[in-house]
Amino acid sequence: MFELFRNDAGGKFHFRLKSPNGETILASEAYAQKASALNGIQSVKRHAGESSNYEIKAAGGGKWHFILRATNGEIIGVSQLYVDRDGARLGIAAVAKHTAGEVRDLTV
Numbered sequence: 001m002f003e004l005f006r007n008d009a010g011g012k013f014h015f016r017l018k019s020p021n022g023e024t025i026l027a028s029e030a031y032a033q034k035a036s037a038l039n040g041i042q043s044v045k046r047h048a049g050e051s052s053n054y055e056i057k058a059a060g061g062g063k064w065h066f067i068l069r070a071t072n073g074e075i076i077g078v079s080q081l082y083v084d085r086d087g088a089r090l091g092i093a094a095v096a097k098h099t100a101g102e103v104r105d106l107t108v
Contacts, residue, residue, distance in 0.1 A: 001101040002041050004034070013037035013107065017044065017077070017095060025094045026068060026077040034107060041103060043076050044068065048099045056088045064088040068095065 004015050012030035015037050019025050026044065031037040047053045047070055055067045063081040066088045070076055079095075082088045 001098070002044075002103040003106055004037055004041070004103060005106040015041050015044075015103075017098060017101075019094050019098055024080055025091055025098070026079055028077050029075065038103075040076060043070055044095070045099045047071065047076060048096045051092070054092050056085060056092075066092055 001018050001020075002015050003018060004013065006013055007030060010030065012032060013034050013036070014030055015028045016024045017026040028037065028040050031040065047068060053069050053071070055069065057065060057067065059065050059081055063083060064085050064087065065081050066079045068076045068078075077095075079088065079091050082091060
């Protein structure tokens with residue numbers, strides 16, 4: 001399920017994709033406009049099924065994360081941190097699996 005929300009600090013719009021257990025598996029950048037954030041959700045849905053759109057990267061402290069990119073190379077979303085590369089791969093599979101879910105608009 002996607003959640004659309006506003007950041008209280010700057011009033012910008014964000015989205016996150018949550019797994020059925022409630023964990024955030026992908027988070028967006030900040031968008032000035034709600035419509036842009038909704039377009040970002042549609043972009044996740046279009047690009048999540050293609051493995052070449054993901055990049056797994058090492059993060060600080062020996063952790064790993066992944067980035068989902070659009071075909072044009074723009075970052076659509078970033079994952080949480082995982083303890084190993086295999087965890088990041090499982091996270092990618094979860095993104096691809098759960099993009100068909102509903103969008104909860106928490107901005108209203």
